[in-house]
Amino acid sequence: MSAATGMEGPRIVIAGGGLAGLSLALALKKALGDGIGVVMCDPALRRDPHGDKRSYAIAAAARRMLTALGTWDQIADKAQPILDMVITDSRLQDPVRPTFLTFAGEVDGHEPFAHMITAGDLTAALLEACRENGVDLRPEGVKGFAVQGAHTEIALANGESLPASLLVAADGARSRLREQAGIGWISWPYNQSGIVATIAHERDHEGRAVEHFLPSGPFAILPLKPELQADGNLRHRSSIVWTERADNVPALLDSAPDDLLVELERRFGLQLGKIAFETRPQAFPLSFGVARSFVGERLALLGDAAHVIHPIAGQGLNLGLHDAAALAEIITDALRLGMDPGAADVLDQYERARRADITAMGLMTDGLNRLFSNDVLPVRLIRDLGLGLVDRMPGLKRFFIREAAGLRADEAPRLLRGEAL
Incomplete structure (x- = not known):
């Protein structure tokens, strides 16, 4: 034990117990075992994780990571594969929503490009x-x-002081630790809110995801695993991500339940029969944000503390899991070489590994939202022509589906290729 730090070997402290932070903690312990101390700090650890009914799309690369970490088999029977995807572009009042683009839901070896799963099941x-x-x-x-030379002294809310080689800030988009480190934040609002809820419906979704591009923003219907009811029948369910202009949202959510259901039906359509809210709709303001640096002195930013993007492509969580895979690999390799995991040259590797990917994804989602969340006729005609052309080009469609699956590059972190560290 070092007299200076009170530590036996290297210690990583992760502030924030979300899915990216948990994945990083598990990856480090699976790779290094007793060779590293990993501490996760979050008041939310007191809560039952199953209470979180939000749903996420887990891309194929992230699923490979969870498989390599030994957790996917525990939740595979609760995950719904996305078997195909349909994209439409119309006005809300249009009687018909023509399909402009379809994607088969499989990538290499008939692997689904994504699965839907509830946050509670994955967190647990x-x-x-x-x-x-x-x-x-x-x-x-x-x-x-407070950084003190070869370690950083971390102050916990209960008054305890904890020395660590590295502090990982996974404390969300409004990260206080990022602010304390003096790391700048570039952001702008979208004047949109995302309304999320779980919907029960009469007919089987057959694993199909649907995204309606509407003038106020995209409306996504994402398939969830059916639930077996006490009477032996299946309850068919989907998750919705309903993007709406921010000034419309308070009136929508304050309206009577039947009135809100009518508004939902106008967007959801009748293809799955009678629908009902299974969970109470919740709204979240949408914005873009990215940290000017993903690292500070003995500090690394993870997940939403480093970047926030529009949900139009469903990639927010997957970017955070990519962060975790990259940082876990960099820390593991550094420790195996006898290096300090909190040293500036080690953290610089993380900055370089993530900056281009996050910038590209942020610009893409920002551009897609600006392109599709409007009702300017010339723009609509051009984008619909573009969607139709993509639909007729199998090679380009395969490229886009691999992008959505997170299978973009051979230099991706090993965990995202399904390989152990």
Whole structure:
């Protein structure tokens, strides 16, 4: 034990117990075992994770990562593969929504390009795996930190002080740790909110995802695993991500349940029969944001603390899991070479590994939202022509589906290729 730091070997502290932080913690312990101490700090660890009914699309690369970490088998029966995808572009009042673009849902070897799963199920599986692998889970928040040469001293909300080689800020888009480190944040609002809910419907979705591009923003219908009811019948379910102009949202959510259901039906359509809200709709303001640097002195930003993008492509969580895969690999390789995981040259590798990918995804989603969230006739004609051309080009469609699956480059982190660290 170092007298200067009070640590036995390197210690990584992760502030924030979301899916990216949990994945990083598990990846480090699976790779290094007792060779590293991993502490996760978050007051949310006191809550039952199954209470989180939000749903996420897990891209194929992220699923390979979860398989390599040994958690996918625990949740595979709760995950719904996306078997195909349909894209339409219309006005809300149009009687017909023509299909402009379709995608088969498979990539290499008939692997689904994405699965839908609830956040609660995935969080519970990762938490259990973290406990089994020796992650120190502490239901305390991180108040701040002070770098002291070869370590950083981390102040917890309960008054405890914890030395660490590296602090990972995974504390969300409004990261206090990022602010304390003096790292700038470039952002702009979209004047849109995302309304999310789980919908029950009469007919089977058959694994199809649908995205309607409407003037106020995209409306996505994402298939969820059916639930077996007490009477032996299946309850068919989907998740919606309803993008709406921000000034319309309060009136929508404050309206009577039957009135809100009518507004939902106008967007959802009748293809799945009678529909009903299974969970209470919740709205979240949408914005773009990216940190000027993903690292500071003995500090690395992870997930939403580093970047926030529009949900139009469903890539927000997958970007965070990519962060976790990259940072876990860099830390693991550094420690195996006897290097300090919090040293500037090690953290610079993380900055270089993530900057281009995040910038490209942020610009793409920003551009798509600006292109499709309007009702300018010449723009509509051009974009619909473009969608139709893509639909007739199998090679280009394969490229886009691999992009959506996260299978973009051979130099992707090993975990995203399904390889152990």
